[in-house]
Amino acid sequence: MKRILVGVKRVIDFNVRVKVKPDGSGIVTDGVKLSLNPFDEIALEEALRIKERGGADEVVVATIGPADCQQQLRTALAMGADRALHVVHEGTIEPLAGARVLLKLIDKEQPFLVILGKQAIDDDNNQTGQMLAALWQRPQATFASKVELTDSTARVTREVDAGLETLEVDLPAVVTADLRLNEPRYVKLPDIMKAKKKPLESLPFADLGVSAAARVKMVRTEPPAQRQKGIMVKDTQELIAALRKRGALQ
Amino acid sequence: MSRVLVIAEHDGTRLNASTGKCVSCAAAIPGAEITVAVFAVNGAAVAAEAARLAGVARVVQVDRAENEHALAAVLAPQIAQLAASHTHVFGPSTTFGKDLMPRVAALIDAPQLSDIMAVDSATRFRRPTYAGNAIVTVEVDAGTKVVATVRTASFEAAATTGAAAIEKVAADATLPTHTRFVGIASARSDRPDLQSASRVVSGGRALGSADNFKLIYSLADRLGAAVGASRAAVDAGFAASDLQVGQTGKIIAPELYVAIGISGAIQHVTGIKDARTIVAINKDPEAPIFEVADIGLVGDLFTVVPELEKLLTA
Ligand SMILES: Cc1cc2nc3c(=O)[nH]c(=O)nc-3n(C[C@H](O)[C@H](O)[C@H](O)COP(=O)(O)OP(=O)(O)OC[C@H]3O[C@@H](n4cnc5c(N)ncnc54)[C@H](O)[C@@H]3O)c2cc1C
Ligand SMILES: Nc1ncnc2c1ncn2[C@@H]1O[C@H](COP(=O)(O)O)[C@@H](O)[C@H]1O
Numbered sequence: 001m002k003r004i005l006v007g008v009k010r011v012i013d014f015n016v017r018v019k020v021k022p023d024g025s026g027i028v029t030d031g032v033k034l035s036l037n038p039f040d041e042i043a044l045e046e047a048l049r050i051k052e053r054g055g056a057d058e059v060v061v062a063t064i065g066p067a068d069c070q071q072q073l074r075t076a077l078a079m080g081a082d083r084a085l086h087v088v089h090e091g092t093i094e095p096l097a098g099a100r101v102l103l104k105l106i107d108k109e110q111p112f113l114v115i116l117g118k119q120a121i122d123d124d125n126n127q128t129g130q131m132l133a134a135l136w137q138r139p140q141a142t143f144a145s146k147v148e149l150t151d152s153t154a155r156v157t158r159e160v161d162a163g164l165e166t167l168e169v170d171l172p173a174v175v176t177a178d179l180r181l182n183e184p185r186y187v188k189l190p191d192i193m194k195a196k197k198k199p200l201e202s203l204p205f206a207d208l209g210v211s212a213a214a215r216v217k218m219v220r221t222e223p224p225a226q227r228q229k230g231i232m233v234k235d236t237q238e239l240i241a242a243l244r245k246r247g248a249l250q
Numbered sequence: 251m252s253r254v255l256v257i258a259e260h261d262g263t264r265l266n267a268s269t270g271k272c273v274s275c276a277a278a279i280p281g282a283e284i285t286v287a288v289f290a291v292n293g294a295a296v297a298a299e300a301a302r303l304a305g306v307a308r309v310v311q312v313d314r315a316e317n318e319h320a321l322a323a324v325l326a327p328q329i330a331q332l333a334a335s336h337t338h339v340f341g342p343s344t345t346f347g348k349d350l351m352p353r354v355a356a357l358i359d360a361p362q363l364s365d366i367m368a369v370d371s372a373t374r375f376r377r378p379t380y381a382g383n384a385i386v387t388v389e390v391d392a393g394t395k396v397v398a399t400v401r402t403a404s405f406e407a408a409a410t411t412g413a414a415a416i417e418k419v420a421a422d423a424t425l426p427t428h429t430r431f432v433g434i435a436s437a438r439s440d441r442p443d444l445q446s447a448s449r450v451v452s453g454g455r456a457l458g459s460a461d462n463f464k465l466i467y468s469l470a471d472r473l474g475a476a477v478g479a480s481r482a483a484v485d486a487g488f489a490a491s492d493l494q495v496g497q498t499g500k501i502i503a504p505e506l507y508v509a510i511g512i513s514g515a516i517q518h519v520t521g522i523k524d525a526r527t528i529v530a531i532n533k534d535p536e537a538p539i540f541e542v543a544d545i546g547l548v549g550d551l552f553t554v555v556p557e558l559e560k561l562l563t564a
């Protein structure tokens with residue numbers, strides 16, 4: 001069975017304007033819309049397209065998260081994933097521990113390809129895929145904007161600072177998705193109904209033998225420094241004058 | 251004492267400006283002893299440049315044929331060997347460092363702090379989360395080895411007045427062959443580099459086509475500026491992907507940033523918050539970009555930009 005494993009995380013929706021709690025203990029989460037991490041939707045979409053092209057037999061999504069994040073797994077199933085794994089864990093988990101959990105799931109599922117998002121847009125860590133590849137002792141191709149598979153290799157185009165880099169990696173490998181890899185499909189209502197019958201397996205975190213102990217302590221959360229209120233100018237001449245006044249133009 | 255290992259970013263012949271910024275970040279740790287590591291095929295020229303960075307105590311030059319293309323899977327085991335004698339391992343928060351450092355962290359079983367923007371102490375740092383909307387102070391226990399990427403826009407590059415000793419080191423780590431470099435397509439130009447330019451002119455979806463995007467290039471040339479773009483402009487094919495500014499593109503801190511036909515989504519704004527002066531040109535007076543702009547002009551870019559260019563030429 002040629003299987004692709006996709007890691008997905010539930011995060012605060014990217015459209016929400018995140019607010020910091022006045023006591024500095026974190027951010028306001030009450031009543032805030034939660035969604036699949038946008039990069040993970042792209043990761044899943046890529047896996048589905050590979051399967052639809054005949055490059056894989058099964059797409060399995062996995063998440064580590066609290067009991068109520070099953071809703072996001074159902075969304076992933078409605079998009080087209082065949083099965084879902086839910087490692088139930090309340091509270092945050094550091095990327096290295098998350099990677100260790102995903103490695104356990106790799107042991108269990110034996111995928112030939114693992115696709116993750118390049119970063120989760122809550123903590124903006126951008127670490128898990130690289131860590132997983134290191135622990136698994138397999139190749140990584142991060143920030144992918146194109147993935148082409150053969151039986152034993154993946155040719156991946158990566159969005160890097162200098163342009164578009166292409167790597168060839170032996171399979172199995174970890175790929176992390178960048179924004180331009182694809183445009184995820186919309187979920188249709190009948191698919192949501194169908195997804196309710198798809199297998200969703202819950203695994204207690206404690207059963208995996210991975211420590212969830214945090215090594216990085218969150219001391220305080222603050223809003224970013226605010227920029228001074230600017231001015232409006234009415235035409236280009238005023239604009240140039242204002243730039244000169246600020247010393248931004250000679 | 252803190253012994254910080256900084257991983258140099260370079261193209262084989264020149265040191266990237268990001269390394270000087272990592273050195274400044276490392277130097278903000280009280281009493282830090284800083285080593286810069288250069289992994290290359292023949293790193294002599296790059297190591298010589300690194301040795302001139304003020305505050306660097308030592309440069310280690312690791313030459314191996316496998317180091318030609320800076321592959322994370324190849325560099326990480328070599329860095330892990332050097333990391334044993336250090337308390338901190340820093341790399342830049344560029345695509346090079348973002349790709350590489352977590353692989354190092356996993357190999358040495360250390361937590362990673364991404365995008366550090368301020369140093370409070372050897373164990374306490376600040377970093378942005380939620381696209382820069384929440385700044386978190388994070389702390390590790392004394393004695394915990396720290397791997398970090400440094401948000402380059404938050405630090406000035408170290409001066410080039412140093413004269414550190416260069417030491418050639420043989421790394422004998424076994425290196426994988428499962429990852430192979432095929433090629434790189436870069437739209438290299440003689441324009442200033444987006445990441446280090448003092449002026450940047452960026453265009454958004456409003457430009458409407460790659461052809462119209464020439465307006466941005468033309469104004470940028472007039473100002474001696476680098477060109478940037480919003481995600482929407484890149485997605486639509488008006489500009490190359492390496493020009494994207496924002497949460498998932500480049501985080502920049504130029505003296506002058508001019509946003510043209512860009513709405514100012516949080517994911518874009520997080521990439522420009524440290525610019526000295528932000529100018530916004532947008533036909534919608536309600537566009538959120540005006541909330542962060544120092545100078546705002548409401549107008550149609552197709553009349554404003556040519557007019558501006560004319561005034562700058564006069
Ligand atoms: C996970 C994630 C990551 C993202 N990362 C990034 C990122 O790194 N960088 C980034 O930029 N975006 C990023 N985005 C996308 C971001 O949310 C916005 O969609 C994007 O920035 C919008 O680009 P824009 O401002 O060019 O387009 P729009 O939002 O469509 O704005 C176009 C603007 O042009 C103005 N306009 C139209 N015609 C004219 C005219 N003739 N003259 C003057 N003004 C005119 C309009 O009033 C409007 O304000 C990300 C999104 C997600 C979900
Ligand atoms: N709790 C989680 N459960 C499943 N996958 C995760 C989890 N956290 C992170 N990932 C995956 O790792 C990617 C990178 O996350 P991060 O390293 O936290 O930025 C995400 O886009 C997901 O694909």
